[in-house]
Amino acid sequence: GVIAICAMILPGISGALILVLLGKYHDVTGLLKTIPKELLKGNIDWSGLLTVVVFVLGCLIGLILFSKVLRWLLHNYHTLTMAVLCGLMVGSLRRIWPFKVDVTPYTADQTPEMVPFKHRIYENVWPTAFDGQFWASIVLIILAALLIWGLDYLSQKYAMHGTSEL
Numbered sequence: 001g002v003i004a005i006c007a008m009i010l011p012g013i014s015g016a017l018i019l020v021l022l023g024k025y026h027d028v029t030g031l032l033k034t035i036p037k038e039l040l041k042g043n044i045d046w047s048g049l050l051t052v053v054v055f056v057l058g059c060l061i062g063l064i065l066f067s068k069v070l071r072w073l074l075h076n077y078h079t080l081t082m083a084v085l086c087g088l089m090v091g092s093l094r095r096i097w098p099f100k101v102d103v104t105p106y107t108a109d110q111t112p113e114m115v116p117f118k119h120r121i122y123e124n125v126w127p128t129a130f131d132g133q134f135w136a137s138i139v140l141i142i143l144a145a146l147l148i149w150g151l152d153y154l155s156q157k158y159a160m161h162g163t164s165e166l
Helices: 002-009 015-022 025-041 046-076 078-091 132-161
Strands: 100-102 122-124
Touching: 002 015, 002 046, 015 025, 025 046, 046 078
Parallel strands: none
Antiparallel strands: 100 122
């Protein structure tokens, strides 16, 4: 919980991504889905409930402590902290890479539909046939860069004129 909530504070990194990287995403989300249903039925899974309570407490403690640590780091070591944050975002690209191939070893009596998504094994690939998904990604990257450039230009323009009105 502490690690996941710390990631939520950081720009461009999600707590869900950190849980995926740690291999705990499906465990935590599974518990969060099943525990309320089981409680309504009168069944109490004490170990699952304890796991959720510890996770939530970890989130609260992490949110309080890490926000103070991050504020101190940005105030005292701004450039180095920003470099580390950028490195984390670039490093996470391997995990969120959109071009993947299913390399799960299926048995003779299995079809891909029979294996749950969370149990499949995917391998990152470089797109060889530049299909619509690839070009859509490139267009979105360019649009995002243009949007950031435009917003930066407008903020500098209005900062020079000393006005906050558009």
